[in-house]
Amino acid sequence: MSQGVPRPYALSEDERLTLRRVALGEEEADLFLRGGTVVNVYSGELVEANVAVRGGRIAYVGPEERCVGSETEMIEAGGGYVCPGLIEPHSHAYLGYNPASLAEAVLPGGTTTIVSDDLVFSLVGGAGTSRAVMDACSQLPVRFLWYARPEPASPLAENGERFGRERLGRVLDHPLAVGVGEAPAWVRFLSEESGGAYGAAIAEAESRGAVVDGHTTGARGPRLTALAASGLRSCHEATTAEEALERLRLGLWTPLRHSSVRPDLPELLRLLTEKEADTRRVLLTTDGPSPDAVAERGYVDGLLRLLVEAGVPPVKAIQMATINAATYLKLDDHLGGVAPGRLADMLLLDDLDSFRPSRVISGGVIRARDGELTGAPPVLDQDALGRGVEFSGGDWISAPALYKAHRSPETPVIEFVSDVITRAGAPPNASEALPEGHLHAAHVDRHGTRVVHALVSGFAPGLTGLATTATSSGDLLVLGREPEAMALAARRVCEMGGGVAVADSGVVSWEAALPLAGIMSAGGFPEAVRFARGLKSCLRDAGFPFEDPLYSLLFLTADFLPGPRLTSSGVLDVAGGKLLSGTEAMEH
């Protein structure tokens, strides 16, 4: 049993002593909820009880009122339900929103804890930036916990700098890191002769008793079994009830996912309604929905609405979003239930089907009432991210020739067949004009030293020029039919210090600054929603036929889905494990 950095939320002897005295009625509570019906996720019952809070923790649950004093803030629950705060156990808190604007969005609906990976923060500046962001987020009214991403999501030329060997340990040393998470390149992992970077990360996590949050998209049978034997603690990638049951049986904790790009809950909940599986190791996750999806459907609260509407008993549904997640995280002593000693994260609900809390309490403070925050929207200390995305050098970025991909018969064609799935397209005749439906595509590193070209089809046939830093590599992706428009968009993104720009007819027709790591807006949640809706609108106007362009752009540059991908090392055939083209050195 290890010793070292304290575990998340460990209390001191004096803090425990104070809780004990409040429970005994020897000291006063800060906050007292009188006359509620507690959703008891431990016994699976609804139990009438008062709840006393002191110093951000629950000190007492029961019939007494002894600890009410003159300074105690009273809430009359009037028989309403007192439910533990909802937990999102697998998120990416940087998809247009940033952790603060995500907190702004989800807190009124009752999500009080979010576990996110640290990919984009480590991409900016390795462990130092990740740890600084973790510190900054610890001040937010939603609790953030973290998975250290074991590998980058795209092969990085300067891997050692940002994702080197020491980084993982330094990130895991942070008291709010609960494990390693999101290592999607399992096909490569299984094919390696050694355990590779992911194997080393699992061993590191395991030696600490930390969580290995897994990812096994599409795996089944012996390969899924091999991944379970490798030390994964969970997989949230089931897309059918049968896939979910196979994972559950193999001992994997199984979050049912309903994201903007994979809204699978209606299918997955057959695991509960038809197969009647034991639900204690079943969780719920939104897995990083786009900002507009959060605005429209809610967050974990939205998943509970779907479950209860489908006939899942409310207490069982709530367990999945609270105590199951807390137990998965090995933090059930602190999170996931309304009981003495737990963090005082609670919702007041009028019923157990709409999941629209009349009050949301986090850390013992009322943070939202009837869907509105009680205070100013939370703000992220942006100094944690340093200076964000910077592009080195001079005019190279404005040169249209840099972006022209239609130059040789060897240039690979990446054809979109869904939001996120690609395949190799037929090569057009290089001597002719760019064929209908095809776009030039260029991946350029931020130092302007290497470019990778491809043609893209099936994406947005009418797009003249788009540039974005919202990529898996953190570098610049430029797409379009017209190199001049592409260059104009790229220049604009560079000027904004990261973001997305669309150019047409010599002007920037739409833009969104994403100055935080090139992927997050710096303002409040409405700004993130404007970004997502604006991007979707621009791309739909250009013929984008799918639902979630943010994920399409993000995954075009990633190395973990089959089909060809545009990475900083070249166009990668992920399933085949080989490069279809290399990089070109840039002269400037």
Add this chain to the structure above:
Amino acid sequence: MSQGVPRPYALSEDERLTLRRVALGEEEADLFLRGGTVVNVYSGELVEANVAVRGGRIAYVGPEERCVGSETEMIEAGGGYVCPGLIEPHSHAYLGYNPASLAEAVLPGGTTTIVSDDLVFSLVGGAGTSRAVMDACSQLPVRFLWYARPEPASPLAENGERFGRERLGRVLDHPLAVGVGEAPAWVRFLSEESGGAYGAAIAEAESRGAVVDGHTTGARGPRLTALAASGLRSCHEATTAEEALERLRLGLWTPLRHSSVRPDLPELLRLLTEKEADTRRVLLTTDGPSPDAVAERGYVDGLLRLLVEAGVPPVKAIQMATINAATYLKLDDHLGGVAPGRLADMLLLDDLDSFRPSRVISGGVIRARDGELTGAPPVLDQDALGRGVEFSGGDWISAPALYKAHRSPETPVIEFVSDVITRAGAPPNASEALPEGHLHAAHVDRHGTRVVHALVSGFAPGLTGLATTATSSGDLLVLGREPEAMALAARRVCEMGGGVAVADSGVVSWEAALPLAGIMSAGGFPEAVRFARGLKSCLRDAGFPFEDPLYSLLFLTADFLPGPRLTSSGVLDVAGGKLLSGTEAMEH
């Protein structure tokens, strides 16, 4: 997330790689169970599957047979049930038996993991002895895990030496220590102005993410709530279904206890059959039964028989004895289920009601068949305990006058009202002969420097002389009507280097050597049973009216049950928190 001493059972990258290859059929299994029906404790189902084992771990569970090679040991399960090894989450592996002889007794019935506290080992020699025993027990075929006892069970004069401030951290630093456990003196704890030694121990465990195995006998309402708020993770002390439900609702994991001195399962299982509580946080414990009870009723297997006979569904009952315990211990990645990556601890069962395994596999090795061990009985490396119990000095131990308690009207009278409950008895007239039904009692430290006297009634009215080192203090307890017989018994215990002796008419009429820490026999399990039965027989002959004399003697010297107790600091009124008499210095 802390770093330091590895967590129990953490695997290396290479070990995981091997498991992965076996799962993929690229390497051979050591052991292969073909055609079984797995009790899947994760999904709550019975699932037909083969199970492959390599290096002591389960590598594969499923329909394939690819990893069977020429060297693979085959077991034809023939449709029989493959059940995870049973876990005892709260034991005292030193009650007449020692860890090895306990393993000998319980392994054929299917218990493959035992969590015990380290009280008697730290009493012998502090953290060094505890750690040495933990190392020695790691070689046994039953897995031992450990709770560091936060406080001694009896006030020790030289507390600093064996239970000092650094000890706890050193014990918890051991990789097989999972937390702190068994701190029964909760009344004193709640009355203290500071958190005391127990408060410090909770904070130390909490900072490591370790388990705080609690103990709240008889607490209810605000006091039970205050104990939950203090950071306890569990309580196994409920004696009614209502007490169990109160604990469960407060977020405490709730082992249902059925021990030799508190066989409460028939009452407690109303929690399941009548109250229909969610069972995910309900465990089962035998809580240190006497050796004869283990011989007669079995161990965790015996509890399963009781549950299923009472109508609890078998899979639910098995979950309580396997995955629930593993999850409570935060070790469900390694223990408690038949799934890839788990320790290969499994039972083959012909049915799901008798719980008499046809095979018991621990660490991938067949350890028992049809109720019999396959190899020689396990043996404890006794060097770990050092030289055991030694009494300093010369003839003082043989002087009858030392044991005569009936000497002043102030001598407290300790009256037994049950096996373990005492109250203050009426003082007899000191000038007259020892009244009927009363015994002299003396507690003597091992250095022969301090003696504490009391009279005892309601215990064994005809006992002439008994001496024992099986006490909560580790010191010598001597009882009897005749000081000469008491002295003879004490001398004999001293000669044996610890144990129990009964003397009558100038001869030692019965004796049992307990050379390991003065409380454990050194031989196999039959020797422990002979000891327990012999003691019971002697005491019943002398009029002992209860069931469990081993616990009566142990708790007579403890400081955690109400009523007067005979400790090395004097006769202690535990409920009142004051000494009724002090110690007398011995001259020799």
